[in-house]
Amino acid sequence: MSAVRVLTGLDLPWGSPGGSVELLKDLYLDPSGPLAADAFMLVPDGPQPVAETGTAPPALLDVPGKQLSGEGFWDYVDRLTDAVTARFPHHEQDVVHFQHLAFGATPALLRGYPKQPAIGLVHGTDLLFAAEYPTQGEVLREAVAAARSLVVPTAGMADQLRRLTPVESGRIVHIPWGVPDALLAEPPARRRRDDSELRVLYAGRLTTEKGAAELVVALSGAPGLRLSMASPVAEFRRLSAELDLSAVHHLGWLPRKELWAAFAEHDLLVVPSAKLEAFGLVAVEAQACGLPVAYQPVPGLRDALGDSALPLDLLADPQRALAELARLRDDPGALDELRRSGFRNAAGFPLSRTARELAALSSQVR
Template sequence: MSAVRVLTGLDLPWGSPGGSVELLKDLYLDPSGPLTADTFMLTPDGPAPDAPAGRAPALPALLDVPGKQLDGDGFWDYVDRLTVAITTRFAGHEPDVVHLQHLAFGATPALLRGYLGRPAIGLVHGTDLLFAAEHPTQARVLRDAVAAATALVVPTAAMADRLRRLTPVDSGRIVHIPWGVPDTLLARPPARRPRDGGELRVLYAGRLTAEKGAAELAATLHGTPGLRLSMAAPVAEFRRLAAVQDLSGVHHLGWLAREELWAAFAAHDLLVVPSAKLEAFGLVAVEAQACGLPVVYQPVPGLRDALGDSALPLDLLADPRRALAELTRLRDDPAALDELRRSGLRNAARFPLSATARALAALSAQVR
C-alpha cells in the first residue's frame, strides 16, 4: 500500500465505458487497494448505483455537476463548478499528490485550480492526445496541464513522442510506466472453451467510435464463410452503427463487465483490434493475451509498442482484401493460432498491474 495520499478522478459518469475507467478501477478502487486514493467520478443519469459487494470495485465519490461540455466559455464555467464540487467533497482531505487522469478534459484544470501548488502527476491517455490535436480547448487544457505537472506518465514510447509533438515538454519529466493486467488474471485466467467446429470465432471488444475501426472490420468480414464476428460494445453505439450498416451477421454481446469480458476472451479464437489512430497502450489486447486469446492488430503507435511481434500486425484498413485472406488463413491453420497464443501469454506476463501500482506509488513518494 502507498503511504502517499492521492487525489484523482475522471469527469465521466460512473459506468462509462473505456480503458481509462477500467484503469481507474484497477489502480484506485479495487478492494485490495494497490494505491491509497480519494477518487471521484460524475453521478450517472438514472438511479444511483448500489454500493458494490465482495471484490467488485468500490464506488468513487459521485459528484453531481451539471453542464459538462468540451468547448467554449461554457467549458470553463463547468470547470469552475467541478472545482467547487471536488474541494467541497474532499474538504479536510488534503492530498500529498494529485493524479491527473485526463489531461485534456475538465477534471484536470479543476484539480489544478482546487489544489494549486500540490505536486501533480499526469497520466497520459490516448483520448487526451487525439482530442488535443483536433480541438482548441483541449489543446489549451493539455498545454496547461503539461506545464503544471511535476511528472508525466506515459505507457508507451509512442505516447511520449506524440505528447512532444503537441506541446513543449522537458523529456526529464516524462516517465515510462506501462499499464498493467490484474495479477489475478495472470495467475488464474479463465478456462478456454475449445473450438467446436470449422468457424473461427472472431471478437471485437471496445467502443464503436470512428477511430476504433470497428465499422470497417465488420464490413470486411461481412458474408465471409467460416468467420463469425462478435462485438462486445456499448448497446447504444451498436444500435447507431446498425442503423447505417448491415450488421445482420454480427453477434452483439453488449458492453461486458470486466470478468464477463475475460470469459468472452476464453470463448473466442481471435481478437481483432482495428484501431485507425494512436492507442495509449492497448490494455484490452494485452488482457486478451493473458486469457490465451491470439490477437491481430492494426499497427498504429502504442499498439506496436505494447504488442510488437507477440500479435499479428495487419493493415485491415488500407488493405482489407489481404487482411481477409490472412484471417481466413488463420481459420485453417490451428498451429499458427497456437503460436500466437503462446507469444501473447509471454507478452501479457510482462505487464502485471502490481508493477504499475508500485511504480506509480514510488513516483508519487518521489514528487511528494
C-alpha cells in the same frame, strides 16, 4: 500501502465504459492496493451501478453541463472545481493524479489544488481530442506545464505527446498499464474451437477512431468468419443505422469478468484502431486469457503488442487482412503459436508493478 495520499478523478458518469475507467478501478479503488487514494466521478444518469467485488466506489459528484469546448466548458470546470474542493479538503491531499491531460477533471484539479504536486497519466483520447478541439489543446498544454511527471504507458504515447507540445524528456516516465495479477495466475478455461469457423471478437467502444465500422465492412460476407462485438448498446444501435449488422452477434457492454469469459469463447480478438491507443489494455487482457490478437499497427499498440500479436492492416489492405484471417482459420498451429506468444507478453505487464511504480513516483514528487 503508500503513505502518500492521492487525489484523482474522471469527469465521466460512474458506470461509463472505457479503458480509463477500468484503470481507475484497478489502481485507485482497491482498498488493499498500494495507492491510498480519494477518487471522484460524476453521478450517472440512471441507477448507480453496483461496485465490483474488491473495489470501493468513487465519490459521485452532481455537476451538470459537461461539454468539450467554448466558454461553456470553462463554466462547467468552475462548477466541477467547486464540487471537488467541497468534497476533498486541501490538507488531506499530498499528490494529484490527472487521469487525462484533457477534459474537465484535469483543469478542475489544477484550479482546486494548485499547491499540490501533480502527475499526469497520458491516454490516447487526450491526444486525439487535444488535436481536434482547441479548448482541449489548451487544457493539455496547461496540464503538461503544471505536472511534475508525465506517465506514458508506451514510447508511442511519448512521441505523440511531444508532437502536440514541448516537454522535457526528464519529466516523461514510462510505466506500462497492467493486467490484474489474479487473471495472469488463473485465466478462464478456454472453450474448444469448432474448426469450421473462426470466432472473431471486437471488444470496445464504437467511436470513429476505434475502426469498428471498417472491421464490419471488411469482414462482411467473408466465409468461415463469425464476428461478435462486446460494445455499448447505444453505440451498437447507432452503428446499426449506418451499416448492416444483422450478421454480427452483439454481446453488449460486458462487466470485466464476463468479458474475460467471452475471451475464452473466441478464437481471435481484432483491434482495428484507426489512429492510436495509449496501450491497448483490452488486447493484453485478451492475451492473458489465451486469446490470440490481431491489430492495426498504430502507435501504442505497436509498443505493447509487437510481434506477440499479428499486425493486420484492415484500413490500407483489407483483402490481404482477410487472407490472413482465412489462414488463421485453416491453421490451428498458427493460432496456438499466437496464443503462446500472447500469454508470454501479457505476463510481462502485471498490474501490481504498475501500482508499485505509480506509488513510488508519487512519493518522489511529494
